[in-house]
Amino acid sequence: MKAIRLRKGGAPRANGHAAGKQPLKPDGLFPFFRALEPQMIRWLTRLVNTDTPSDEKRPLDRLARWFAGQFRQCGAQTEIAKNRDAGDHLLARWAGPRALRKPILILGHLDTVWGVGESQRRPARIENGRLFGPGAVDMRGGLTLVLALARYLQSRVAELDKPVTVLLVSDEEVGSHTSRSLIEAEAIRSETVLVMEPCLPGGALKTFRKGVGRFTITSRGVAAHSGVDHSRGVSAIHELAHQVLALYKLNDPAKGTTVNVGVVRGGTRSNVVADEAGMEVDIRVATVAEGERLNALVHGLKPKVRGSSLEIAGGINRPPMERTATIVALFERAQALAAKIGIELTQGETGGGSDGSFTAALGIPTLDGLGPDGGGPHALHEHVLIESLVPRAALLAQLVLKL
Numbered sequence: 256m257k258a259i260r261l262r263k264g265g266a267p268r269a270n271g272h273a274a275g276k277q278p279l280k281p282d283g284l285f286p287f288f289r290a291l292e293p294q295m296i297r298w299l300t301r302l303v304n305t306d307t308p309s310d311e312k313r314p315l316d317r318l319a320r321w322f323a324g325q326f327r328q329c330g331a332q333t334e335i336a337k338n339r340d341a342g343d344h345l346l347a348r349w350a351g352p353r354a355l356r357k358p359i360l361i362l363g364h365l366d367t368v369w370g371v372g373e374s375q376r377r378p379a380r381i382e383n384g385r386l387f388g389p390g391a392v393d394m395r396g397g398l399t400l401v402l403a404l405a406r407y408l409q410s411r412v413a414e415l416d417k418p419v420t421v422l423l424v425s426d427e428e429v430g431s432h433t434s435r436s437l438i439e440a441e442a443i444r445s446e447t448v449l450v451m452e453p454c455l456p457g458g459a460l461k462t463f464r465k466g467v468g469r470f471t472i473t474s475r476g477v478a479a480h481s482g483v484d485h486s487r488g489v490s491a492i493h494e495l496a497h498q499v500l501a502l503y504k505l506n507d508p509a510k511g512t513t514v515n516v517g518v519v520r521g522g523t524r525s526n527v528v529a530d531e532a533g534m535e536v537d538i539r540v541a542t543v544a545e546g547e548r549l550n551a552l553v554h555g556l557k558p559k560v561r562g563s564s565l566e567i568a569g570g571i572n573r574p575p576m577e578r579t580a581t582i583v584a585l586f587e588r589a590q591a592l593a594a595k596i597g598i599e600l601t602q603g604e605t606g607g608g609s610d611g612s613f614t615a616a617l618g619i620p621t622l623d624g625l626g627p628d629g630g631g632p633h634a635l636h637e638h639v640l641i642e643s644l645v646p647r648a649a650l651l652a653q654l655v656l657k658l
């Protein structure tokens with residue numbers, strides 16, 4: 256994940272997770288979440304020590320049910336959206352006194368990029384105020400804040416100005432193929448969407464995300480003995496090499512367009528002309544129009560080596576979250592609300608996609624990056640800054656209550 260800060264916080268500013276040196280007007284939120292901090296650390300530890308890769312239905316289903324139990328104890332109505340193809344998804348709703356109003360939708364995901372057994376090898380550990388472990392910041396930390404919010408709502412549901420819906424899906428890390436329609440259906444019924452992905456380093460929200468395209472390109476040729484029959488062979492690898500270079504020419508950093516061939520494979524032995532080769536390609540774009548242009552270019556690639564053929568599959572999987580006037584206006588409201596509890600909120604952008612990209616593309620005001628501060632998503636040094644848990648929980652509650 257590459258992060259570009261729009262505004263740099265000068266010392267000693269409170270940039271979204273630190274409370275700063277000015278006296279706070281905590282509005283009751285900070286004392287509540289400060290008292291809950293030891294429990295938040297226990298939840299986070301438990302979640303980090305629970306492996307739920309996107310393709311393992313059983314552990315995902317178990318975790319969805321555990322969350323359902325937690326939310327029900329806090330007064331929510333819960334609903335498991337059964338999913339034959341992958342893990343189940345979970346909905347929890349707090350209606351409050353104004354049940355007919357459009358709700359605030361909080362989006363999260365139960366899956367991580369780590370396989371079964373990862374947390375046994377690398378269980379949660381705390382070092383220098385950081386909690387390390389698989390999935391810590393993406394997004395066990397965000398889920399911990401949602402549990403803390405549920406505890407807050409437990410006794411204060413009567414204060415809700417509008418209903419609150421939490422949707423936790425099981426397949427975000429692999430493109431949300433089985434949850435996208437559910438995410439979009441809930442978003443359309445909602446007034447605002449808050450996404451629990453990690454914030455940018457320092458606490459900034461993500462008000463712009465690039466769109467993501469994924470493609471699989473297979474080249475086919477004719478196998479032959481490399482010594483005896485070289486001229487009869489058609490090398491699929493030779494063909495693929497042309498296409499790799501053609502794809503790299505599409506890179507346009509000034510426009511924010513990036514193309515990455517992340518995987519190549521092909522051939523059997525050095526003395527055989529390869530009859531098949533393939534690659535997996537990741538494309539990032541800043542606008543919907545650029546996504547359409549790139550999609551057409553990739554699908555329009557033509558074979559260069561005589562006698563070879565190409566098969567091209569895939570497309571733009573997540574649209575970009577463009578920084579529209581709606582999103583800017585929502586961020587500014589959030590910023591004002593954060594300031595009331597002593598948090599100076601900033602915004603920034605990322606090349607990574609999220610489920611917020613789907614809801615923003617529907618025109619639903621979406622704020623992303625509400626998770627805690629930390630670093631190393633999808634990496635071995637992945638961690639959550641423990642000191643950010645209390646202020647980020649207070650921020651989430653403030654937005655849910657007041658937006």
Ligand SMILES: [Zn+2]
Nearest residue numbers: 364393394452
């Ligand atoms: Zn995530």
